[in-house]
Amino acid sequence: MAGEPVNVNEFEELARKVLPKIYYDFFSGGAEDQYTLKENIEAFRRITIRPRILVDVSKIDMSTIILGHRTSAPIIVAPTSSHQLAHPEGEVATARGAAACNVIMGVAFTSTCTMEEVASSCKAVRFIQTFAFKREITANMVQRAERNGFRAIILTADTPRLGRKEADIKNKMIAPPFKNFEGLISTEAVSDKGSNVEAYAAETLDPSFCWKQTKAIEAGVVAGIIVSNHGARQLDYTPATISVLEEVVHAVQGKVPVLFDGGIRRGTDIFKALALGAKAVLIGRPVIYGLAAKGETGVKQVIDMLKNELEQTMALAGCCTVDDITRSHVNTETERFLCRM
Numbered sequence: 642m643a644g645e646p647v648n649v650n651e652f653e654e655l656a657r658k659v660l661p662k663i664y665y666d667f668f669s670g671g672a673e674d675q676y677t678l679k680e681n682i683e684a685f686r687r688i689t690i691r692p693r694i695l696v697d698v699s700k701i702d703m704s705t706i707i708l709g710h711r712t713s714a715p716i717i718v719a720p721t722s723s724h725q726l727a728h729p730e731g732e733v734a735t736a737r738g739a740a741a742c743n744v745i746m747g748v749a750f751t752s753t754c755t756m757e758e759v760a761s762s763c764k765a766v767r768f769i770q771t772f773a774f775k776r777e778i779t780a781n782m783v784q785r786a787e788r789n790g791f792r793a794i795i796l797t798a799d800t801p802r803l804g805r806k807e808a809d810i811k812n813k814m815i816a817p818p819f820k821n822f823e824g825l826i827s828t829e830a831v832s833d834k835g836s837n838v839e840a841y842a843a844e845t846l847d848p849s850f851c852w853k854q855t856k857a858i859e860a861g862v863v864a865g866i867i868v869s870n871h872g873a874r875q876l877d878y879t880p881a882t883i884s885v886l887e888e889v890v891h892a893v894q895g896k897v898p899v900l901f902d903g904g905i906r907r908g909t910d911i912f913k914a915l916a917l918g919a920k921a922v923l924i925g926r927p928v929i930y931g932l933a934a935k936g937e938t939g940v941k942q943v944i945d946m947l948k949n950e951l952e953q954t955m956a957l958a959g960c961c962t963v964d965d966i967t968r969s970h971v972n973t974e975t976e977r978f979l980c981r982m
């Protein structure tokens with residue numbers, strides 16, 4: 642690739658060049674056969690856009706309100722772990738990039754900077770992501786989230802144990818110190834066979850956590866739902882997230898906003914997810930690639946690229962606001978050749 646990257650995929654190329662192979666494999670990889678990893682991307686390609694033309698698109702407004710927070714675009718940085726493996730400034734740089742773009746920053750509890758460091762370094766609206774950890778870890782996380790101004794807790798529900806990423810096993814991937822666990826567990830989790838990221842997970846997760854233990858929905862503590870397959874890193878052969886979004890949106894019946902992630906690489910992808918009912922999308926790997934390539938500046942560039950592409954898509958499709966993007970602006974695979982009377 643010559644010159645500056647012009648799209649998010651070119652940032653992946655840059656990241657691949659600068660990162661040690663073991664870390665690039667960790668960030669880019671998916672579980673087992675990586676069927677779902679490919680599908681998360683491919684399924685977007687099978688959806689087409691039905692533009693409206695001769696619409697006054699002289700002003701495009703991408704802003705939206707997510708859980709009460711106004712943001713510049715329906716984009717959230719997905720919580721992903723281990724940012725210092727991509728760049729020495731880690732999640733602090735990512736959060737600053739998000740703040741510069743006025744989008745929400747999702748922080749993984751398995752971050753390499755602490756929640757406190759991220760909170761004190763930027764003004765981004767921050768959500769903290771947790772797994773079903775053992776109880777003392779969760780209690781500690783909730784207290785620190787309140788103290789440090791995190792505005793929501795994202796509970797990742799698909800991880801009673803960690804998915805098998807075979808590249809990590811082969812590479813004997815070593816997890817970085819996850820500083821949020823300091824004082825809570827031994828941060829030196831080790832395994833002599835394969836990836837020690839799995840050893841870490843096994844030490845901290847509570848695999849017995851299930852519906853019996855939570856009445857969260859009845860109690861009204863679920864403010865939103867994220868349709869996600871964890872970037873295809875957990876159970877392989879689950880469907881592409883974009884192919885199940887609409888089904889979830891129908892089931893939720895507008896009771897809470899439905900957010901979406903998995904495979905967003907273009908503004909057109911964001912447009913398609915919104916048309917199928919998502920309130921906003923989360924972006925995982927592209928942000929990490931931006932961080933790896935250029936630190937905070939790279940994160941900002943990646944988010945700006947996606948925003949610019951969304952703006953362009955909205956203009957060419959005849960949508961001035963995100964609320965103007967409707968179900969009838971896309972054709973899914975099954976609809977492509979149907980005649981709508």
Ligand SMILES: Cc1cc2nc3c(=O)[nH]c(=O)nc-3n(C[C@H](O)[C@H](O)[C@H](O)COP(=O)(O)O)c2cc1C
Pocket residue numbers: 667668669681719720721722749750751770797869870871872873874902903904905923924925926927
């Ligand atoms: C390297 C990497 C680490 C991740 N770490 C976490 C994590 O710690 N917690 C979590 O809930 N999801 C994690 N995810 C999943 C992301 O939140 C998100 O669902 C996924 O990256 C979206 O797909 P995309 O990468 O195609 O945008 C991780 C994803 C990647 C790629």
Ligand SMILES: CCCCC(=O)C(=O)O
Pocket residue numbers: 722751838841842871874
């Ligand atoms: C113990 C770290 C978990 C990170 C994670 O969720 C992932 O790599 O997908």
